[in-house]
Amino acid sequence: MEILIHVEKKKLDSAYTKAVAEYIKRLSAFCRVxxxxxxxxxxxxxQNSSACFRVVPGTDTISSEEFAAKIEELGLSGYSRIEFVVADPATVYDLDIAKFSPFSLSGFTxxxxxxxxxxxxxxxxxYTILNHITYHK
Structure with missing residues (x-):
């Protein structure tokens, strides 16, 4: 599976960049991010063949287990790429909204x-859930 995260920012602040890099390194065992x-x-x-999601704040959050099941379902449905858009909510609404499914990580903005x-x-x-790996060490 290939996962692309489109971020509406020239670059992240350094502490956040390090955290993202660490998770991408960990994810490399399972997929390309x-x-x-x-x-x-x-x-x-x-890509037209991608499953596309816009990350938005909201109350329709899903559990980690449900998120894992969704990723697995997308893979089994023939998707080889998932794309996420992380942007200011106002910008997201300027994009072609029909291509995106909303995805909420948290009720917080x-x-x-x-x-x-x-x-x-x-x-x-x-991916740790899907591969039956203990998340917390």
């Missing part, structure tokens, strides 16, 4: 930096 940073989303191109870290952590958590 790449964060792509944008100054603006005018150059954003999504978080910064783009923190949202990216939490997304990579939840991806790692999902």
């Amino acid at each position: 790449k964060c792509i940073y944008y100054k603006d989303f005018s150059k954003l191109e999504l 978080m910064s783009i930096d923190l949202t990216t870290v939490v997304l990579t952590e939840q991806l790692y958590r999902a």
Whole structure:
């Protein structure tokens, strides 16, 4: 599985960058993950064959187990790529909304930096669940 995370920011603050890099390193045992940073989303191109999600704050959050099951379901449905868009909510609504399914990590509104870290952590958590690996050591 290939996972692309499109981030509406030129770069993350250093502490967040280190956390994202750590989770991407851990995820490399299970899938390919790449964060792509944008100054603006005018150059954003999504693959038609990808499952696309926009990360938004909301009350429709799912558990880690449900997220893992969703990733597994997408893989079994023939998707080889999942794309997430992490952006200011106002920007997300300017994009072609029909291509995206909303995905909520939390009921809290978080910064783009923190949202990216939490997304990579939840991806790692999902893959540990799918591979029956103890998450906490």
